[in-house]
Amino acid sequence: MKMEVKNGDSQLLSKLATNNEHGENSPYFDGWKAYENNPFHPTKNPNGVIQMGLAENQLSLDLIEEWIKKNPRASICSPEGVNAFKDIAIFQDYHGLPEFRNAVANFMGKSRRGKVSFDPERIVMAGGATGANELLMFCLADPGDAFLIPTPYYPAFHRDLRWRTRVQLLPVVCESSNNFQITKKALEEAYENAQKANIKVKGLIITNPSNPLGTTMDRATLRTLVTFINDKQIHLVCDEIYAATVHSLDFVSISEVVQEMEDYCNRSLIHVVYSLSKDMGLPGFRVGIVYSYNDIVVNIGRKMSSFGLVSSQTQHLLASMLSDEEFVNEFLSESTKRLASRRGSFTKGLEQVGIRCLESNGGLFCWMDLRKLLKKPTFEDEMGLWSVIINDVKLNVSPGSSFHCHEPGWFRVCFANMDDETMVVALRRIRNFVEKGEDAEVITVKKQNKACQKTLSLSTSQICDENVTMTLSYSSPRVISPHSPIPHSPMVRART
Amino acid sequence: MTLSKKATCNSHGQDSSYFLGWQEYEKNPYDELTNPNGIIQMGLAENQLSFDLLESWLANNPDAASFKRNGESIFRELALFQDYHGLPSFKNAMVKFMSEIRGNKASFDPNKLVLTAGATSANETLMFCLAEPGDAFLLPTPYYPGFDRDLKWRTGVEIVPIQCTSSNGFRITELALESAYQLAQKRNLKVKGVLVTNPSNPLGITLTRHELNLLLNFVDEKGVHLISDEIYSGTVFNSPNFVSVMEILVNRNYVNMDLWNRVHIVYSLSKDLGLPGFRVGAIYSNDDLVVAAATKMSSFGLVSSQTQYLLSAMLSDEKFAKNYIVENRKRLKNRHAKLVRGLRKTGISCLESNAGLFCWVDMRHLLSSETFDAEMELWKKIVYEVGLNISPGSSCHCSEPGWFRVCFANMSEDTLELAIQRLKLFVNAISSNKNNINGVSQNYSSKSSRRKSISKWVFRLSFHDRERER
Numbered sequence: 001m002k003m004e005v006k007n008g009d010s011q012l013l014s015k016l017a018t019n020n021e022h023g024e025n026s027p028y029f030d031g032w033k034a035y036e037n038n039p040f041h042p043t044k045n046p047n048g049v050i051q052m053g054l055a056e057n058q059l060s061l062d063l064i065e066e067w068i069k070k071n072p073r074a075s076i077c078s079p080e081g082v083n084a085f086k087d088i089a090i091f092q093d094y095h096g097l098p099e100f101r102n103a104v105a106n107f108m109g110k111s112r113r114g115k116v117s118f119d120p121e122r123i124v125m126a127g128g129a130t131g132a133n134e135l136l137m138f139c140l141a142d143p144g145d146a147f148l149i150p151t152p153y154y155p156a157f158h159r160d161l162r163w164r165t166r167v168q169l170l171p172v173v174c175e176s177s178n179n180f181q182i183t184k185k186a187l188e189e190a191y192e193n194a195q196k197a198n199i200k201v202k203g204l205i206i207t208n209p210s211n212p213l214g215t216t217m218d219r220a221t222l223r224t225l226v227t228f229i230n231d232k233q234i235h236l237v238c239d240e241i242y243a244a245t246v247h248s249l250d251f252v253s254i255s256e257v258v259q260e261m262e263d264y265c266n267r268s269l270i271h272v273v274y275s276l277s278k279d280m281g282l283p284g285f286r287v288g289i290v291y292s293y294n295d296i297v298v299n300i301g302r303k304m305s306s307f308g309l310v311s312s313q314t315q316h317l318l319a320s321m322l323s324d325e326e327f328v329n330e331f332l333s334e335s336t337k338r339l340a341s342r343r344g345s346f347t348k349g350l351e352q353v354g355i356r357c358l359e360s361n362g363g364l365f366c367w368m369d370l371r372k373l374l375k376k377p378t379f380e381d382e383m384g385l386w387s388v389i390i391n392d393v394k395l396n397v398s399p400g401s402s403f404h405c406h407e408p409g410w411f412r413v414c415f416a417n418m419d420d421e422t423m424v425v426a427l428r429r430i431r432n433f434v435e436k437g438e439d440a441e442v443i444t445v446k447k448q449n450k451a452c453q454k455t456l457s458l459s460t461s462q463i464c465d466e467n468v469t470m471t472l473s474y475s476s477p478r479v480i481s482p483h484s485p486i487p488h489s490p491m492v493r494a495r496t
Numbered sequence: 497m498t499l500s501k502k503a504t505c506n507s508h509g510q511d512s513s514y515f516l517g518w519q520e521y522e523k524n525p526y527d528e529l530t531n532p533n534g535i536i537q538m539g540l541a542e543n544q545l546s547f548d549l550l551e552s553w554l555a556n557n558p559d560a561a562s563f564k565r566n567g568e569s570i571f572r573e574l575a576l577f578q579d580y581h582g583l584p585s586f587k588n589a590m591v592k593f594m595s596e597i598r599g600n601k602a603s604f605d606p607n608k609l610v611l612t613a614g615a616t617s618a619n620e621t622l623m624f625c626l627a628e629p630g631d632a633f634l635l636p637t638p639y640y641p642g643f644d645r646d647l648k649w650r651t652g653v654e655i656v657p658i659q660c661t662s663s664n665g666f667r668i669t670e671l672a673l674e675s676a677y678q679l680a681q682k683r684n685l686k687v688k689g690v691l692v693t694n695p696s697n698p699l700g701i702t703l704t705r706h707e708l709n710l711l712l713n714f715v716d717e718k719g720v721h722l723i724s725d726e727i728y729s730g731t732v733f734n735s736p737n738f739v740s741v742m743e744i745l746v747n748r749n750y751v752n753m754d755l756w757n758r759v760h761i762v763y764s765l766s767k768d769l770g771l772p773g774f775r776v777g778a779i780y781s782n783d784d785l786v787v788a789a790a791t792k793m794s795s796f797g798l799v800s801s802q803t804q805y806l807l808s809a810m811l812s813d814e815k816f817a818k819n820y821i822v823e824n825r826k827r828l829k830n831r832h833a834k835l836v837r838g839l840r841k842t843g844i845s846c847l848e849s850n851a852g853l854f855c856w857v858d859m860r861h862l863l864s865s866e867t868f869d870a871e872m873e874l875w876k877k878i879v880y881e882v883g884l885n886i887s888p889g890s891s892c893h894c895s896e897p898g899w900f901r902v903c904f905a906n907m908s909e910d911t912l913e914l915a916i917q918r919l920k921l922f923v924n925a926i927s928s929n930k931n932n933i934n935g936v937s938q939n940y941s942s943k944s945s946r947r948k949s950i951s952k953w954v955f956r957l958s959f960h961d962r963e964r965e966r
Contacts, residue, residue: 012758017625017789024792056576065571077554077561077806086547092772127613127797134796138650139503164624283578284801300503307620308613308797312773
């Protein structure tokens with residue numbers, strides 16, 4: 001029976017393994033490719049593509065590094081800390097190190113105005129926020145059930161919330177006319193549409209501060225959401241992974257609202273997702289947290305966390321770091337200051353060339369309004385403009401359609417993953433582009449990469465579908481996922 | 497408001513007796529000084545024998561300890577590194593280590609290795625990649641209790657047992673394989689593959705070449721997958737040497753044949769290096785599609801970059817790695833021999849084994865009847881009266897009552913000695929009080945009051961969940 005192999009006979013594999021629901025085969029791949037093929041470097045490649053599609057917080061790693069240097073005991077490998085090596089190395093209890101949970105609960109409280117305290121007993125670990133979001137879906141919804149999600153939203157939710165869980169995502173359309181705020185009307189409409197289509201809605205998931213908008217929800221909006229889900233008796237998942245990118249006085253956590261509405265809201269419906277990847281800039285450490293007000297979810301979630309526990313080595317380090325009150329206070333204060341300053345410089349620089357961003361106070365990015373640069377308000381034109389920005393202006397930004405935005409012309413631009421000099425270069429390029437008055441139609445695309453062009457034009461026709469009430473038929477791009485199929489880390493490039 | 501079916505059903509399997517023993521241990525853990533009459537943990541398949549080797553390596557390699565490479569700080573790069581392809585230097589080191597463990601009789605391509613958060617995640621991920629909800633995998637019994645959760649819970653996959661019995665040392669036979677397959681057919685389950693643990697948990701034996709060939713013939717004929725969970729491969733301390741399924745495939749010229757793509761290996765550093773807390777698991781597959789899909793899925797449980805870096809430095813130190821493997825094996829061999837000897841003196845025999853962190857102990861002669869009820873009865877006595885948390889065979893889905901898994905590598909030598917002593921006294925008490933099997937010697941902790949509650953013992957675990965373990 002030794003037949004010649006057809007590598008990867010896909011009938012032998014599951015549908016999950018062979019479908020495209022992970023979303024990584026989307027046309028937006030090309031933006032990454034352009035960057036990968038020609039990455040910017042201030043001295044070695046000053047004309048390369050600047051990466052502005054990566055929502056990383058690189059502004060305050062020095063503070064963390066300094067703390068680590070000053071606290072060798074926090075490492076189980078240093079001479080000062082190695083006496084803890086054995087106990088930590090064998091610790092695989094899915095409750096997590098108590099000191100880790102305490103420290104995380106403390107950090108969460110501090111980054112939320114100190115108005116709420118978090119119970120360490122409710123903290124459940126997960127493999128990054130990626131793992132946390134998926135875990136919650138497994139706990140709250142059955143295959144075929146749906147979650148409502150306001151647009152625009154983080155592209156990788158398509159994979160994280162849907163892929164292995166087989167849960168559906170139903171968009172709650174938000175529009176620029178009111179700065180993309182969620183309205184009760186939009187919520188009700190989405191819910192009713194689901195009812196009509198016989199789809200069981202299990203909950204609503206929001207990201208606050210928002211990715212890609214960078215805005216935070218005010219208390220009134222949060223109360224509206226809590227009232228809505230309470231009325232319908234469905235779950236509310238709040239992804240607060242950007243909480244500490246906002247000055248703590250400005251951020252209202254759902255936990256604060258839950259506290260206030262204690263008497264008339266079923267708190268067992270409320271669940272928070274957290275992570276240290278954005279607030280602290282430590283995506284490599286895979287610290288995801290599920291914080292649920294529902295006892296059963298905590299219990300079951302904990303068992304499920306076996307599939308993505310945080311390395312005990314990392315737990316130990318962070319437990320030590322985040323219990324250092326002085327460090328935490330200083331870090332939160334300084335980090336938010338630096339982010340605010342960077343955000344300010346960047347948006348000012350854009351304003352100076354007539355480019356407006358949605359007013360925001362959080363996140364690691366701006367939601368840039370380039371609608372006036374479109375000849376026609378279509379996604380086709382948006383893709384055309386994007387192609388120009390990547391290939392001519394040489395900035396890898398993320399087009400709004402990849403976030404399921406219903407209006408063409410918006411772009412997410414990250415500003416916290418580079419140094420000041422690079423930001424200056426980026427702004428200069430944008431200024432040059434705008435001042436030259438190139439518009440999407442008169443594109444003399446100087447292509448270095450023919451293949452890229454081919455795929456881009458293919459993708460243009462793919463998304464010509466203007467029907468923006470799509471859900472799953474739309475092959476929307478999720479290349480903005482930090483898990484780009486192309487390794488982009490210098491540590492990986494170094495091997496080739 | 498309802499939760500999902502997965503949240504409310506019992507497929508996480510953590511209400512079993514296996515986890516119950518844990519609970520009892522947690523309530524009353526043995527400590528040489530503070531609680532000398534407490535329960536000794538022998539249900540935990542951990543390797544605690546060789547930490548000193550790791551610690552001394554750390555002392556000699558300060559750079560790896562402090563996020564440095566060649567004296568330069570790489571903290572920033574590590575902090576930001578979340579690429580699901582994994583740190584290349586770590587994957588290179590892993591495949592070399594895997595090869596070294598197999599006497600370099602098999603070599604591995606780092607591009608076919610997918611890093612996961614422990615073998616727990618690796619096994620689940622493979623299920624998601626290879627099977628639909630409702631499909632089945634065949635597993636030889638007895639098997640690791642955690643598989644009920646890892647393979648079935650969120651994936652919806654079923655496990656159908658390949659019954660192995662003591663009549664032939666629990667070896668896998670052609671008949672058993674066929675019977676399992678037929679059973680699955682009868683239950684209307686589509687069989688997607690076979691999963692074996694080699695070396696076996698809980699048996700502690702390595703699969704013979706004959707068994708491996710049987711398995712390959714079987715999956716070849718049926719056109720299904722073979723997963724070989726080889727997380728204990730570095731714990732083989734006696735001959736026969738470990739033979740990986742990969743070696744057989746190469747020897748039989750199956751390279752790049754259909755079958756080649758259907759064999760997948762699961763690995764981890766939790767047992768071989770004794771680092772379960774670090775959550776380092778891996779899937780190795782020759783099938784590009786499986787590697788691609790599993791890589792994407794690993795997003796849900798990546799290995800911390802901090803940990804990848806430390807271990808890449810450690811395992812790339814080939815001299816250290818080679819020495820570790822040899823020394824670790826030696827220590828496991830001694831410890832194993834000690835337990836076997838001690839048990840033998842008590843008239844208790846073990847399945848002859850050459851690997852693992854445990855013995856598969858035959859206590860059938862101590863059963864009041866050849867039933868699982870009697871096994872439970874005996875188990876409760878051993879937990880409460882003897883003060884040893886060992887794992888009853890039924891929790892491992894063994895088809896014959898009276899077998900127990902007893903771990904030996906997660907405690908000091910003195911503690912092991914004490915455990916053997918306690919068992920000896922218990923067995924002597926039984927034989928000298930043949931008709932009074934509830935006899936308790938005063939050498940035990942004052943648990944006679946507990947005896948009364950045993951009969952009222954409620955089995956089902958209520959929610960005090962335990963550490964992950966194998």
